[in-house]
Amino acid sequence: MRLKRITSAVALSLAAASLAACGGGDEGSGSGDDVTLTYWASNQGTSLENDMEVLQPQLDAFTEETGIEVDVEVVPWSDLLNRILAATASGEGPDVLNIGNTWSASLQATGALKQFDDATMEQIGGADRFLSGSLSATGAEGQPPTAVPLYSLAYGLYYNKAMFAEAGITEPPATWAQFVEDAKKLTTGDRWGVSIEGGSVSENIHNVFTFSEQQGGSFFDEDGEPTFDTPENVAAIKQYVDLIQTDEVANPSNAEYSNGTEALADFANGKSAMVMWQAAAGSLAELGMAAEDIGVAPVPVLDPLPAGGEDVTSIVAGINLAVFENTEHEEEALQFVEFMTSTDTQIALNKTYGSLPSVEDAYTDPAFQTEAVETFKDVLSNRAAPMPAVPEESQFETLIGTAVKNMLAEAASGTTVTEDAISEQLAAAQQQLGG
């Protein structure tokens, strides 16, 4: 029965593959006489190639200045967290890396990132160089940060000025009621009032978090215990889902938009009149939208605010720069961090990406004295809240973001999403967090 044995062996090894899939590492850092740093950059430009083009001149300048080579790899957002986790588990990773600032507390808890204690902060030029809003999203409160802000971002409401004029709307909406009303006016034929990236876990959670702040809700209490299923959070999600469900101002197809560019592309191509997005001037220009048509205002707020509601129009968004704890080139890595957060580099990179500098000094550049930048800077300084700085932040984003994605999908396919259903989903998400 040779066949039987072959079959069994094949079966066993295939079955085993299901388990083996749970491991895996990634490439290590180079070494040699000349120090070469490995740098994982996040995707900030219109494509991975575009990022390489933007970063390379800066990296060359750094090499010229210090003699340290930098081997950069642009990692797409869909892979970045997985790559970091794999690197953390194996201890083999880059020297310097970009992280989404909302992951800071979660990654801090792993111990994979180097702590920026006071002495280290001094070494890269001092903590007071940075915008305080952005610095608030670099780790859990009361602990030394494990990253420094690199690119700062905030959500704003982009609107198409030409379409607004055509519909006889003179001002961008400041309140949510006004926003919905305007969006209804702007929804005609195959054009929609607003587009949302409804299949994207992170866009969903960012929007819902902002609305929850306005509703007076909270996803974690002061002790860091989850409080997902509250009337305020239900109202926040309802507010978002209703854009498709009852207000009918967003295309139901938005529910399947998931790669992080489609809603913006719809806005740029005139298929929608508004979009709530992080600083996107660069991408909109790339997509061929005329600059004079683009207006930007803070995301509308509930008026009057419910009890306990905050005047929050955005999360503190942005990208942080971190040093991997296992690096063999700590000194050089810190030199690189200092270079990337230096005024000149900050001006050059943020100008190209359309994001905001993370250091105060860079705002002296004329490029950051436009109306749009003023709007974003004001939001970031006064009307933005950091995502919960708890170790479970990533799980929270994934669980709630996925639940919202599924609810939007239901609304888009014609099933009514009731408040009870939302409450049930939130309770389920909280139970799954408990694992």
Next chain:
Amino acid sequence: MITANPAPEAGPEARTGSTPVRAAPRRRRKRQWLPYLLLLPVLLAELLIHIIPMLIGVGMSFLQLTQFYIRNWTAAPGAGLDNYRFVLQFDEASGKALLHSFWTTVVFTVLVLALSWALAMLAAIWTQHAFRGRGLVRTAFLVPYALPVFASVITWSFMLQRDNGMVNHVLVDQLGLLDERPFWLIGDNSFYALIVVEVWRLWPFAFLALTAGMSSIPAEQYEAAAIDGAGVLRQVRWVTLPNLQPVNQVLLLVLFLWTFNEFTVPYTFFGRSAPEQADLISMHIYQNSFVTWNFGTGSAMSVLLLLFLLVVTAVYLLLTNRRRSADA
């Protein structure tokens, strides 16, 4: 990689006497260590690639392995059976979700298996006898299997987009079969869309295996059947299928295990969170380990999956082997 060899290897002596049995000249019992020596690298690789990670996975399932400990697994506190208890509490959301995902995967696997095998069988029978352009047809059939998974599955997801996808364009705009544009990537349809993509991916392998199996069926048997007045259907029933039995036994098992464990296709198709209706077990486990950073529960689910697959495999082999020996 599994090749389609087992069929001829299954032993010519098992078949009817129409082929002369090639008696291998019996060598003296010298150099018997050579085959084992040649097998050694494979055994080592097997140990390294499958057995050790498997054992580590089993070990992980008894640890409270969250992000606090992934840098240093040895520091992770023991969880005893807590992870298993957590995933198996079917009255709570986490257990319900796992159960739902399990049944989704069972139905998915059965449908994909049935469709892939039927399609492959039809195609293999069609191309069994030589005709002009047979090579071309066979090559064309193998294309889905040769394409990189990522590229082909991404293309499918573009084609199935609601507003700009080609499928809806054809169905709604050109043929006018439907009034409203259906969703394919979310909602109930996403399950069927995933089945179509998976069958498209998988059936060429079944086709390859069956074609190889059929090529070793002696032509005399068909001639004899034809003389006895058997038509195509009867020839398939009484000549092709019995001869293919050993191939089918392995093929179905392999397809079953592949499909049940399928990860790349749904992950590429849906991104990191699949719609509830198409939440296959491997995606579910991925969500519970990588995405929510809870490797302990993820491993516990994997171990349960492994046990399930081992039981199914064992029962399957027991049944099919008993039937074969009964047939003989």
